[in-house]
Amino acid sequence: MIRTRVGYAGGTTPDPMYHDLGDHSETFQVDFDPSKISYAQLLDLFWSAHNPCGGGGSRQYRSAVFYADEAQKRLALESKTRVQLERGKVTTAVEPLGTFTLAEAYHQKYALRNTPELAREFARIYPRDEDFVNSTAAARVNAYLSGEGTAEQFHAEVGRLGLSEKGQETLRNRTSVVR
Numbered sequence: 001m002i003r004t005r006v007g008y009a010g011g012t013t014p015d016p017m018y019h020d021l022g023d024h025s026e027t028f029q030v031d032f033d034p035s036k037i038s039y040a041q042l043l044d045l046f047w048s049a050h051n052p053c054g055g056g057g058s059r060q061y062r063s064a065v066f067y068a069d070e071a072q073k074r075l076a077l078e079s080k081t082r083v084q085l086e087r088g089k090v091t092t093a094v095e096p097l098g099t100f101t102l103a104e105a106y107h108q109k110y111a112l113r114n115t116p117e118l119a120r121e122f123a124r125i126y127p128r129d130e131d132f133v134n135s136t137a138a139a140r141v142n143a144y145l146s147g148e149g150t151a152e153q154f155h156a157e158v159g160r161l162g163l164s165e166k167g168q169e170t171l172r173n174r175t176s177v178v179r
Helices: 037-046 070-087 116-125 127-131 136-145 151-160 163-175
Strands: 003-009 027-031 066-067 092-095
Touching: 027 066, 037 070, 066 070, 070 092, 092 127, 092 136, 116 127, 116 163, 136 151, 136 163, 151 163
Parallel strands: 066 092
Antiparallel strands: 003 027
């Protein structure tokens, strides 16, 4: 995956914000390279990473797949049907994306922002918050800090994330991926 960002989608309220979401849901956006991972593979990851049969909950925190075009819609609905055959009734919605509104800065790369040593290092690399939010390296480090990825992936790319030796060591010590 190239980049992830959190935000709001699925509603009609103009300019949603965390404390005024209207009819939107909290969601995340994934930018990916289809030559490395397909949309269908992303869907497989999505379905395996949460309980698609869980109870409803509020619109703000509901489970949903938002598709950008008819091809994604078809794949999303096919994958939902497969999961439903395996696990029973699926409550996860499949809906058109509409507009994705980026969440406020303090929501972006949350695990990384809450690791002061690494946050300071990334602030030096990306002085503009917009560049930090859009950074592939920041997305990767945030994912590792959140326990995502494999040890093999981590070891293959830790030296390419722009971190100093001390930053790399901090990341190694803070992620469960390498343990």
